[in-house]
Amino acid sequence: MRIETLAVHAGQAVDAETGAVTPPIHLSTTFERDADGGYRQGYVYSRYGNPNRSAVEGCLTALEGGAAAAAFASGSAATFALLQSLAPGDHVLVPTDAYFGTTKLLREVIGPWGLTWDAVDMTDLDAVAQAIRPNTRVVWVETPSNPLVRIVDIREIAALAHAASARCVCDNTWATPVLTRPLELGADLVMHSTTKYLGGHSDVLGGALIAREDDELFQRVRGVQTSGGLVPSPFECWLLLRGIRTVPWRMRAHSANALAVAHHLRTHPAVEAVHYPGLESHPGHQIAKRQMSAFGGMLSLQVRGGRDAALAMTARLQLFTRATSLGGSESLIEHRASVEGAGTMAPENLLRVSVGLENVEDLIEDLDQALGS
Ligand SMILES: *Cc1c(COP(=O)(O)O)cnc(C)c1O
Numbered sequence: 001m002r003i004e005t006l007a008v009h010a011g012q013a014v015d016a017e018t019g020a021v022t023p024p025i026h027l028s029t030t031f032e033r034d035a036d037g038g039y040r041q042g043y044v045y046s047r048y049g050n051p052n053r054s055a056v057e058g059c060l061t062a063l064e065g066g067a068a069a070a071a072f073a074s075g076s077a078a079t080f081a082l083l084q085s086l087a088p089g090d091h092v093l094v095p096t097d098a099y100f101g102t103t104k105l106l107r108e109v110i111g112p113w114g115l116t117w118d119a120v121d122m123t124d125l126d127a128v129a130q131a132i133r134p135n136t137r138v139v140w141v142e143t144p145s146n147p148l149v150r151i152v153d154i155r156e157i158a159a160l161a162h163a164a165s166a167r168c169v170c171d172n173t174w175a176t177p178v179l180t181r182p183l184e185l186g187a188d189l190v191m192h193s194t195t196k197y198l199g200g201h202s203d204v205l206g207g208a209l210i211a212r213e214d215d216e217l218f219q220r221v222r223g224v225q226t227s228g229g230l231v232p233s234p235f236e237c238w239l240l241l242r243g244i245r246t247v248p249w250r251m252r253a254h255s256a257n258a259l260a261v262a263h264h265l266r267t268h269p270a271v272e273a274v275h276y277p278g279l280e281s282h283p284g285h286q287i288a289k290r291q292m293s294a295f296g297g298m299l300s301l302q303v304r305g306g307r308d309a310a311l312a313m314t315a316r317l318q319l320f321t322r323a324t325s326l327g328g329s330e331s332l333i334e335h336r337a338s339v340e341g342a343g344t345m346a347p348e349n350l351l352r353v354s355v356g357l358e359n360v361e362d363l364i365e366d367l368d369q370a371l372g373s
Contacts, residue, residue, distance in 0.1 A: 003063065003178055004248045011058030012241065025238045026051045048226050052237035059244055060198075060208050063177040064190050068214040070225045071206065071237060075173060075193025076101050077230040078207030080110070082138070082169060082191065084228070085220035088114025091133050094140040095122040097150060099171065099193075100340050102140070122152040123284065125160065132164045141187065142171040143180070144288075147300050147336040147345075147352045149275045151284025154291060158186030167217070173197070174326075178251040179292045183212045196327030197297070200243040200250055206232050250329075250357065254297025257363065258355040262299050264364050270313075270371040272302040272349065298326060300336075300352045303371070307348040311335060314351060316370035319363060326354035331363060 001009070014021055031043040043049050057069040072078040079102055083092065094102060096119045106117050120131040122141060132139065139161035143152040158168035170182035173193045182190050192198060194206035211218040225231060232240070255278075262276035277288035278295030288295055303310040314322050320333040332354040336346035346352075355363065 001062075006059070006062045007248050008245050010062035011055040011060075023052065023055060023238065023241070025234050027234055046234070047229050047231060050231075050234050050237070052234040052241070053232065056232075056237045056241045056244075057208075059241060060192070060194075060210055063244070064172075064210040065177075065181065065183050066190065066210040066212055068218055069208055069210040070218075070222050071194075071208050071232050071240075072225060072230050073207070073232050073236075074205045075099075075191070075195060075207035076105060078191050078193075078209050079105060079171075081221050081224040081228070081230055082189065082209055083110045083115060084113075084224045085217060086115060086137050089135065090115055090137040091135045092117040092138045092140060093128070093131055093136055093166075094119050095142055095145060095152065096120060097145045097148065097345055098140065098142050099146055099173075100344075102142075102171070122157060123150055125153075125156055128157060128160050132160065132166065134164075136161075136164055136166045139166050139168050140171065141168060141182075142173075143291075144174050144277055144284075144296060144298060146174075147275075147350055149277060149282075149298055149300055151277050151282075151288045151291070153287045154180070154182050154185040154187055158188075161188075162186070174296055174298055175292060176247060176251055178248045179255070179294055179296055183210070185291065188212050189218075194240050194243075195325065197251065197254070198244055198247055198327075199240050200247060200327060200329070201239075202325060202328030202330065204236050204239040204243070206236055206240050251297070252294060253357050254355060255294035257357070257360045258297045258299050258353075259295060260360045261353070261355055261363060261367065265299075265301050265367065268368075268371060270304050270309075272304045274302075275300045297355045298352070299355065300350050302347055302349045303351065305349070307335075307337070310349045310351050313370045313372075316372075317366055318369075319358060319366040320353070326352075328354070329357045331356035331358060 029046045060069040161168040167188040169189045170187040171191045176197045190210040192208045259278045265274045276299040320331045334352045337344045
């Protein structure tokens, strides 16, 4: 089955008991034991497993083409579970422009617990090869990245990781399995903040890890998920599954809108630079063309006149909401430098845009009036 069909059907079946076409939400935290001591469907207690979580995990496994998935209360909980499944003394390599919460988690929580880590520019393959150590267990890839929307070659990084007997984990939040297939490119695990495009409506927090093999590492991930209680609620799983049904079509529309906005802004006199992998001038364009089926809904722009001009521009926008996050139907714009604070890699005149599903002519007109043209 193709991805549009999987998004509608994987993990989703008519309810055998009632005939309900839309799945029921199972709020029960506990499940009856049979007279012989067994459990009818294998459910015991909802921290260990719940029908709504199983449904969403089954769907995510199918969408990424993996062997198993684990759903979490947030993307950060998924990252935490993966890192916590390694051992103190192990080494992890992350990109210098990893999602800032990933680096923060390493710096403030996982590092003090005993994991060692380094950040490296993943567009520089020699630098990655040099930074891998004998105790490197995970090479973490994130593409497209925040906030410069840089592209990393997953196939190349996975090969470098495997040559050192390390695993390659890919944060596929921005691309989704609709646009990029990390497991087919050699990654061992895929991580998602399902809060973003997979949920798709800015109304549910969630995360997931999907594994190519249901191996010993993934058993440990599941142990952290259930023993640590990093689990999403049944309603959150239900909302996520509802969002996933339309993700293949939404990604096409996000990508088409973002491409049109990027082309328009590229020649705008008030704009210094546009960062979007769909532009031929983008340094990662050739890799993106190979690795992605479309270029996604995220772009950033640098406004002429510095920080004040950038902030003033956002104040004039009517259709773009000034807010963090991404992947919902509404367009959002964000001044990343002030969100990330000290140590940010974001230029002061940079605005990150999550291009939504509005009519693109309306979006372009709004950007034009805010940029003052
Ligand atoms: C949002 C995001 C995360 C973190 O996910 P949460 O659901 O907010 O915990 C991780 N990686 C990327 C690329 C993200 O955009």
